[in-house]
Amino acid sequence: MTLLTETIAKISPLDVAAMEAARARQDMLTKPQGALGRLEALSIQVAGITGAARPRLLKPAVVVMAADHGVARQGVSPFPPEVTPQMVMNFLAGGAAINVLSRHVGAQVAVVDIGVAADLPAHADLIARKIAYGTADLSAEPAMTRAQAQESLEVGIAVANELIDAGADILATGEMGIGNTTPSSAIVATLTGLSVAEVTGRGAGLNDSGLKHKVALIEAALALHKPNPTDAMDVLAKVGGLEIGGIAGVMIAAASRHVPVMVDGFISGAAALIACALAPAAQPYLIATHRSVERGHQAVFTRLDLEPLFDLGMRLGEGTGAVLGISLVQAACKALDEMSTFGEAGVSDKEA
């Protein structure tokens, strides 16, 4: 039994008794029933995930998986591939958006080199789990071997388990990898059955001709590799990315440990499709955070029956939307736990 199959086998359904207790308490709190809207639903979901009727989420961590993509040399991004290691150094120095927003919400940033195409200096905050110096160019050959794809999932599982062992009680997913909307669109097209054009956007800012080139490249890659839509590992290996597998592993591990996982933007969405194809029971542990500008994102939500918490027109990745979502989920749990009931506060309930 591999770490992956073992982890998947551990995922159980949400705790119905905890959800019922949370729902019953919500209806006794000093507000019209349902008046906190999505916050009430979130608190009940987290009760089900954690098994606690009044859950608290005290130690958030965002996992930023960094990796390169052979296809990035094919003009699918306006940024050069050397930006991936440069941004990893920026993460370690604390100067990127994910650092600022994580400080704002009190989340630890766990930066993982799962496949950056450069040797990175050792750093106390860098989790070095490089599987390869980037993937192969999926426009010409499979991005990864099947063994590498499996390893990327297991690196994600191991990293998530270590964070949870160290006390993290809510995880968020993030990534850095120049070119990574290309494998993401390839995955989303394959697993949803939608056309490449329907699920491919401008990434970090392609112009019209760049977008046209990207769509044609992905269509050709899918025609070349014929990834099997009923075999998510095959899809991940042939047209995916190391950080995408890593994120999917984080989601699977979080579900196996009863920890909610905040899903960031389009790349994390592609990873969620892989995770839920491999482990359908992981779905209720996912909380979609924001609707990205990237056009394929809605296809992910539809496929996985998820509804994002907000739409702020973001398209940065790194986990930036996911960490903003952490604050909302914490707020939802605090409202459930800390608000007074009608009885405690001596407030008259709704007239019968």
Add this chain to the structure above:
Amino acid sequence: MTLLTETIAKISPLDVAAMEAARARQDMLTKPQGALGRLEALSIQVAGITGAARPRLLKPAVVVMAADHGVARQGVSPFPPEVTPQMVMNFLAGGAAINVLSRHVGAQVAVVDIGVAADLPAHADLIARKIAYGTADLSAEPAMTRAQAQESLEVGIAVANELIDAGADILATGEMGIGNTTPSSAIVATLTGLSVAEVTGRGAGLNDSGLKHKVALIEAALALHKPNPTDAMDVLAKVGGLEIGGIAGVMIAAASRHVPVMVDGFISGAAALIACALAPAAQPYLIATHRSVERGHQAVFTRLDLEPLFDLGMRLGEGTGAVLGISLVQAACKALDEMSTFGEAGVSDKEA
């Protein structure tokens, strides 16, 4: 010159130079230009409001204006009117949703008795500015005299000025007042020209027949009082509420002091219509936070050219949506201020 006219006269346009500096800095930060979406726009707006190119918002406060409504005895709410003072006591004890969410984002809760129909015990955290024991029943007579309406605005101005003098650098609006969606719908219908049915919802949870009764009551009140849509003070007096005037005063004062003001749900939206009718220059100082379930809310956004930050299906009031928005605006300002530039971080910019 009254406090109101004096305050309105002090409102100046946003600081264009600060906005240009903020925009220029956003474009140098280590992310694709525009990738933080609405967060970038928010940071630029706050730069314009405060006059600082890299603003920080360190001391938030939410003003919860509490008042009663004579019309509440006419079956327009499923909750009895005594809930208003009961909830004020709950605010002071720290057990309401607004307390929990304000603690979460680090905001002070300033509870103002501007017109509760009960004598409230003195409390260190209660700002006692009662103008009347609730409004008159607008289904039979004007809710307020014109002098009371003006006083409600000036109480809001005074409270906001005191909070700002004490260091508050971002304000949020909130309210408590059983029955207050009824005057809010009356105001919104009058100032937007839409029909009462189009801007009237279920409030704290009316059923179908309750909603029908509420619409008919508001229609009859507007026919009886004929509030003048070009005279916002007349509208506020005849079909408004003391807390609605108070909130409008907070907005006008915040604008006059270069302080951003987070606008909560439907009642705060009605107050924003009053504020901007009296002081059109206040509009750019407002930040709409959430889209309420209450159906007239969109009419407010359309009229004031505002776009809420999120839609979480909330309909509680108190300022609960507004304080959640505070965290997003703070995050936006921190990203602008704390992120490294491409040059500082040694990250390659987009290829030309």
